[in-house]
Amino acid sequence: SYELTQPPSVSVSPGQTARITCSGDTLPKQYTYWYQQKPGQVPVLVIYKDTERPSGIPERFSGSSSGTTVTLTISGVQAEDEADYYCQSADSSGTSVFGGGTKLTVL
Amino acid sequence: EVQLLESGGGLVQPGGSLRLSCTASGFTFSTYAMSWVRQAPGKGLEWVSAISDSGGGTYYADSVKGRFTFSRDNSKNTLYLQMNSLRAEDTAIYYCAKRLDAAATLGGFDYWGQGTLVTVSS
Numbered sequence: 001s002y003e004l005t006q007p008p009s010v011s012v013s014p015g016q017t018a019r020i021t022c023s024g025d026t027l028p029k030q031y032t033y034w035y036q037q038k039p040g041q042v043p044v045l046v047i048y049k050d051t052e053r054p055s056g057i058p059e060r061f062s063g064s065s066s067g068t069t070v071t072l073t074i075s076g077v078q079a080e081d082e083a084d085y086y087c088q089s090a091d092s093s094g095t096s097v098f099g100g101g102t103k104l105t106v107l
Numbered sequence: 108e109v110q111l112l113e114s115g116g117g118l119v120q121p122g123g124s125l126r127l128s129c130t131a132s133g134f135t136f137s138t139y140a141m142s143w144v145r146q147a148p149g150k151g152l153e154w155v156s157a158i159s160d161s162g163g164g165t166y167y168a169d170s171v172k173g174r175f176t177f178s179r180d181n182s183k184n185t186l187y188l189q190m191n192s193l194r195a196e197d198t199a200i201y202y203c204a205k206r207l208d209a210a211a212t213l214g215g216f217d218y219w220g221q222g223t224l225v226t227v228s229s
Contacts, residue, residue, distance in 0.1 A: 033207075033215030035152070042219045043152065048207055054217065086152050090213040094157060094166035096142065101151040 002026055004087055004099035011105040018074040020102045022087030025068055030089045032070040034063060037101075038083045046085075047072060074104075082106045109133040109218045111203050116223030123193050123227070129186040129203030129220055137161075137181040140206045142216065143188050145199035145225075155201070156188065160210050171197075193227045200224050 004024040012018040022032060034047035045054055047063035050070060060075045074081055087099040115127040129141075143155040156177040157166040165177050176189040186203055201223050204216035 031214065035216075037152075042202065042221060043216075045207070045215055045217050048215045048217075084151075088152075088154070088215060092213075094164065094212050095168065096154040096157065096213070098144075098152040098154055 002091060002097060004089060004097055006085075006087060006099040006102045008100070009103045009105065011107055012077050013107045014079060015076055018077050018081070018104055020072045020074075020085050020087075020104065021069055022071070022099050023069045024089060024097075024099075026091050027065065027068050027070055027089060030091065032063070032065065033088045034061075034072045035086045035088065036081075036083045037086065043086065077104075077106055079106050109205065111205065111218060111220035113201065113203055113220045113223040116201065116225045118226045118228065119193055120229050121194060121227055124189070124191045125193065125225060127188040127190065127201055127203075127223060127225070129188075131184045131186070131203075131205070134205070135209075136184040138209045140210070140212050141179065141186055142204045142206070143177065143186075144202045144204050144216070144219075145197075146202070146222075147196075147199040150199075153199070157212065158186070159212055164212060166212075190225070193225075195227050198225060198227045 031049040035043040037043045050065045051063045090096045110132045113129045142157040158177045162179045174192045178187045203220045205218040207215045207217040
């Protein structure tokens with residue numbers, strides 16, 4: 001099995017840019033997906049295939065990839081973006097894995 | 108509208124068994140691989156298992172391998188997760204989730220059910 005590593009927490013003020021990283025050895029070979037989960041709610045896909053944004057997700061959410069690290073960037077953070085964020089990827093054996101999650105706090 | 112509805116959760120003693128179901132609607136069920144993802148109270152997401160669109164391929168996390176069995180009935184648009192030899196650490200909300208891409212065994216999840224709570228305790 002393999003692991004994806006995320007920082008436990010990130011804090012930003014409203015209007016600033018939040019960057020949440022996810023690191024893993026398999027990331028150069030497999031796509032990464034990002035989910036937002038607010039308390040008591042179901043996870044929502046916010047970025048797929050490293051950089052693509054599903055319909056209905058605000059443009060301030062973007063993704064990028066460099067080597068073994070992928071980054072979720074939220075530009076112009078709003079209070080409603082406060083949530084837990086998880087990265088997810090897979091390996092060629094058919095198994096998937098989630099990162100440990102990052103709690104985004106909007107100060 | 109895509110809908111996923113899990114059922115079958117509840118309280119079970121350690122060593123016991125439980126079968127979860129997930130009924131899908133709003134998409135061509137037989138063309139999508141599906142997964143179970145769980146979340147222990149106050150903890151992060153953990154991928155549990157995946158099944159191919161036909162049901163011919165199944166994949167498991169090491170933590171459940173040999174104890175859980177994932178199956179599907181495409182004629183009923185339903186998934187099943189048979190959980191045996193349950194342990195306290197299996198306590199979690201269990202979500203079924205739909206793959207983003209048709210026929211893709213790997214990838215992300217674009218729709219999730221509301222989840223069903225499994226509690227393993229004596």
